[in-house]
Amino acid sequence: MARNLVAYGISPGCRLPVDWKCEGCDWVKSAAPARPDPTSIPSEVQSEFDAHRCDDYPTKAFESLLADFEAVDFPPEAGNLPGHGEGHVYVLCWKANGRDVPFYVGQTNRLQGRMNDYQSAQFAACTDFRVGEAIRYLRERRSLRIVARYKKSGDPCKDESTLIRDLQLSGLRLLNSLPSYDYLKADKDEERRTVQKFCEMLVENQPR
Numbered sequence: 032m033a034r035n036l037v038a039y040g041i042s043p044g045c046r047l048p049v050d051w052k053c054e055g056c057d058w059v060k061s062a063a064p065a066r067p068d069p070t071s072i073p074s075e076v077q078s079e080f081d082a083h084r085c086d087d088y089p090t091k092a093f094e095s096l097l098a099d100f101e102a103v104d105f106p107p108e109a110g111n112l113p114g115h116g117e118g119h120v121y122v123l124c125w126k127a128n129g130r131d132v133p134f135y136v137g138q139t140n141r142l143q144g145r146m147n148d149y150q151s152a153q154f155a156a157c158t159d160f161r162v163g164e165a166i167r168y169l170r171e172r173r174s175l176r177i178v179a180r181y182k183k184s185g186d187p188c189k190d191e192s193t194l195i196r197d198l199q200l201s202g203l204r205l206l207n208s209l210p211s212y213d214y215l216k217a218d219k220d221e222e223r224r225t226v227q228k229f230c231e232m233l234v235e236n237q238p239r
């Protein structure tokens with residue numbers, strides 16, 4: 032089995048931890064970027080990598096499903112995402128132990144615009160509010176790093192429903208399954224609490 036060590040999250044001047052992963056299995060180690068060269072392998076990472084056995088780290092099914100998805104930190108910097116007119120399916124995840132744990136799946140022809148919608152989180156748009164509040168809770172209350180994974184799609188609606196199905200079959204729960212509210216009748220604070228409780232449940236039950 033291949034035992035190459037590859038790094039994720041390296042960019043010039045970036046202070047966020049780099050995720051070092053084994054290409055042959057699910058082994059992962061987060062470490063502060065090495066200085067002065069962030070692409071060099073920190074010695075503690077190398078020694079733990081040398082000691083691990085690929086057989087002990089089977090890849091989680093949900094990670095395999097996202098293998099060919101691009102990744103960008105949320106909120107994405109302006110110009111970092113494709114704009115209008117291209118179909119995409121995307122997955123919002125939080126980072127835990129180097130894994131991207133999905134909590135919401137969507138599709139769009141305006142990827143950057145959707146990410147902006149989640150930052151404004153208007154109550155009148157149920158999904159925007161739900162997802163926006165979930166992101167805020169996970170980042171601010173749970174101090175989790177949020178990542179948007181995305182992939183170009185010729186049939187975004189179909190790819191979205193297939194991915195929702197497959198992620199759920201892998202054992203994950205998603206915000207997509209929460210029944211929507213009617214904003215003319217719903218109470219904003221109550222809906223916010225519902226989202227927060229749902230996220231709390233997700234984090235408590237996250238895959239290890």
Ligand SMILES: [Zn+2]
Pocket residue numbers: 034053054055056057058083084085086088
């Ligand atoms: Zn391995």
